[in-house]
Amino acid sequence: MMTIFKMTSGAIVSNLEHHASIHEINRHARNIRINIIKMLATAGSGHPAGALGLADIYAALFFDVLHYDLDNPKSPDRDILVISNGHTAPVFYASLAEIGAISEKELWTLRKFGSRLQGHPERNRLSWIENTSGPLGEGLSQAAGMTYALKYFDKNEQRKVYCTLGDGELDEGNIWEATMFASKNHLNNLIAIVDRNHIQLDGDTEDVMPLEPLDRKFESFGWQVLQINGNDPAEFIDACSLAHKNLDQPTVILAHTIPGKGVDFMEGDYHWHGKALNDDEIRSALSQLEAEKYD
Amino acid sequence: MIDFNLNERFLRGDFENKAVREGFGEGLVEVARNNEKVVALTGDVGDSVGLGEFIKEFPERFVEVGIAEQNLVTIASGMASMGMIPFAAAYAAFSPGRCWEQIRTSICLNNMPVKIVGSHAGVNAGPDGAAHQILEDIALMRSLPNMIVVAPGDSVEAEKVAVACAKDSRPNYLRLARAPSPIFSSDNSPFEIGRAYVLREGSDVSICTTGTMTAQALLAAQILEKQGIFAEVVHCPTIKPLDSETILQSARKTGRVVTVEEHQIAGGFGSAVAELLSQNSPTLMKIIGINDRFGQSGAADELLDFYGLTAPKIANILASWL
Ligand SMILES: Cc1ncc(C[n+]2csc(CCOP(=O)(O)OP(=O)(O)O)c2C)c(N)n1
Numbered sequence: 001m002m003t004i005f006k007m008t009s010g011a012i013v014s015n016l017e018h019h020a021s022i023h024e025i026n027r028h029a030r031n032i033r034i035n036i037i038k039m040l041a042t043a044g045s046g047h048p049a050g051a052l053g054l055a056d057i058y059a060a061l062f063f064d065v066l067h068y069d070l071d072n073p074k075s076p077d078r079d080i081l082v083i084s085n086g087h088t089a090p091v092f093y094a095s096l097a098e099i100g101a102i103s104e105k106e107l108w109t110l111r112k113f114g115s116r117l118q119g120h121p122e123r124n125r126l127s128w129i130e131n132t133s134g135p136l137g138e139g140l141s142q143a144a145g146m147t148y149a150l151k152y153f154d155k156n157e158q159r160k161v162y163c164t165l166g167d168g169e170l171d172e173g174n175i176w177e178a179t180m181f182a183s184k185n186h187l188n189n190l191i192a193i194v195d196r197n198h199i200q201l202d203g204d205t206e207d208v209m210p211l212e213p214l215d216r217k218f219e220s221f222g223w224q225v226l227q228i229n230g231n232d233p234a235e236f237i238d239a240c241s242l243a244h245k246n247l248d249q250p251t252v253i254l255a256h257t258i259p260g261k262g263v264d265f266m267e268g269d270y271h272w273h274g275k276a277l278n279d280d281e282i283r284s285a286l287s288q289l290e291a292e293k294y295d
Numbered sequence: 296m297i298d299f300n301l302n303e304r305f306l307r308g309d310f311e312n313k314a315v316r317e318g319f320g321e322g323l324v325e326v327a328r329n330n331e332k333v334v335a336l337t338g339d340v341g342d343s344v345g346l347g348e349f350i351k352e353f354p355e356r357f358v359e360v361g362i363a364e365q366n367l368v369t370i371a372s373g374m375a376s377m378g379m380i381p382f383a384a385a386y387a388a389f390s391p392g393r394c395w396e397q398i399r400t401s402i403c404l405n406n407m408p409v410k411i412v413g414s415h416a417g418v419n420a421g422p423d424g425a426a427h428q429i430l431e432d433i434a435l436m437r438s439l440p441n442m443i444v445v446a447p448g449d450s451v452e453a454e455k456v457a458v459a460c461a462k463d464s465r466p467n468y469l470r471l472a473r474a475p476s477p478i479f480s481s482d483n484s485p486f487e488i489g490r491a492y493v494l495r496e497g498s499d500v501s502i503c504t505t506g507t508m509t510a511q512a513l514l515a516a517q518i519l520e521k522q523g524i525f526a527e528v529v530h531c532p533t534i535k536p537l538d539s540e541t542i543l544q545s546a547r548k549t550g551r552v553v554t555v556e557e558h559q560i561a562g563g564f565g566s567a568v569a570e571l572l573s574q575n576s577p578t579l580m581k582i583i584g585i586n587d588r589f590g591q592s593g594a595a596d597e598l599l600d601f602y603g604l605t606a607p608k609i610a611n612i613l614a615s616w617l
Pocket residue numbers: 047049050051085087088134135136137165166167168169170195197199200201259273338339340362363386389393
């Protein structure tokens with residue numbers, strides 16, 4: 001199970017009022033999780049743990065936080081979602097189906113020949129994808145470049161750039177180069193979301209390459225740090241509102257999530273970072289998720 | 296021609312498939328038992344690049360650097376300068392893909408015996424898609440002075456490659472495939488860095504191949520034989536330095552050379568053969584590989600077929616060319 005984390009700093013945020021009710025967002029998150037399992041089942045490979053752990057944040061992003069136009073994925077006013085941890089793509093694809101941007105049927109083409117839903121997101125395949133990813137460590141710099149262009153070239157303070165990152169991904173030096181750049185340039189409209197789930201491919205993050213004290217690392221690099229329970233959409237939404245109020249610094253949301261959330265045999269176990277489920281496991285996972293009722 | 300001792304089962308058409316990366320992992324354990332200077336490093340992909348058994352047997356000689364490929368190869372360089380023989384293993388897309396300049400300076404210009412192990416090279420990486428299917432690594436590595444470049448043909452040869460590289464005092468790049476592929480060599484097959492092997496004699500055309508494409512070339516030669524075309528198959532596990540003598544001899548004999556690789560046509564193995572032939576014995580050539588495009592998601596076999604890298608597709612190209 002998960003190592004207990006200590007919140008050494010960062011605001012613990014409170015509940016505000018939201019667009020979709022939290023109850024509805026929870027229901028969407030449950031649907032997204034079910035589709036993640038079904039997608040990986042038809043694909044026969046992929047990365048379940050991170051995607052499941054991020055479902056609550058993605059539901060909150062797509063049903064509350066992000067500004068987008070369902071009819072025009074390239075709408076010039078939209079917020080940008082940069083996915084740096086590209087292996088979690090199933091949670092993004094399932095979210096697109098949940099808002100109705102793509103059909104549920106298309107989800108079953110994941111990782112298959114000719115699909116728009118490549119194993120890792122490819123920008124030229126699907127207009128909803130802002131950046132091609134998979135190779136870890138490249139998203140935050142792209143997000144910083146976008147935010148810089150918005151702030152200093154377009155003089156646009158409205159549009160926000162969100163960037164999801166894995167915690168293992170923070171091992172990459174490229175991330176910390178981006179972190180320095182963003183604070184040097186006061187990229188206040190950049191919001192990094194770290195999926196702090198304590199797992200990566202080879203094991204627990206603190207065994208592979210210790211990250212703690214992570215909050216103080218980001219703080220000393222000049223960022224506003226917010227710590228939340230990443231499986232609580234309300235906390236995430238509140239953290240985003242706080243981030244928007246900071247007009248000087250970029251914000252990182254350290255989202256403490258449970259990898260494999262909702263499926264008991266996966267929760268907290270790093271072996272599920274990138275393993276396909278067998279038939280029994282699929283049945284068990286689906287029955288657990290479907291038992292959650294939100295009527 | 297020395298006897299290569301092709302695998303009996305392969306010759307009977309009864310293919311045993313195994314991933315090259317697994318064979319490498321077994322070879323590395325063998326090497327480590329005999330040489331305590333051998334250490335293994337990875338960037339958070341230990342098991343998937345074949346280090347599983349090494350980590351179990353030699354935990355004290357295993358070094359985890361996390362997802363940090365630039366750090367991985369430069370740490371390996373530092374260890375090598377203190378007398379160790381580091382095998383730095385990751386996905387080829389990221390090492391050498393991400394850390395080329397670090398390899399250039401801290402390993403090649405420094406001339407350190409670091410073994411860069413790049414797994415999941417080529418479209419056989421499968422459903423993960425284009426970003427993970429590196430098709431440019433041969434070009435990246437063979438352009439570096441001091442670097443030796445080896446692409447084992449199957450898992451059995453990969454074991455021998457691990458052993459040979461540990462004994463080699465130069466920087467080496469080992470290019471490994473992820474998906475299982477047919478074993479065509481046997482325990483008695485020879486392997487030496489810098490040697491190419493004629494696996495099958497022929498008079499009409501020489502097919503020079505590297506990596507797992509050799510099995511496909513052997514099968515293509517069988518198909519062609521039924522059409523009255525006799526292809527010679529020259530297996531070149533070492534891409535740099537090329538075995539110029541063996542390749543030139545075969546080219547002069549048949550008068551036509553086809554190369555096959557799971558890599559971009561630009562700058563790869565075929566380019567290396569063209570550099571050799573054009574300057575020593577100009578020969579009509581055809582370079583079969585990926586033609587200036589990226590890979591994509593799909594099953595390994597499906598993708599190899601789509602990109603024209605299976606025996607029937609290779610045989611077709613040859614038949615229409617000759
Ligand atoms: C540059 C790079 N190196 C290695 C990999 C292989 N890889 C894919 S995911 C992963 C682990 C990522 O850990 P984390 O970011 O914490 O994601 P999680 O397992 O929590 O989903 C690794 C090593 C990669 N995709 N990119």
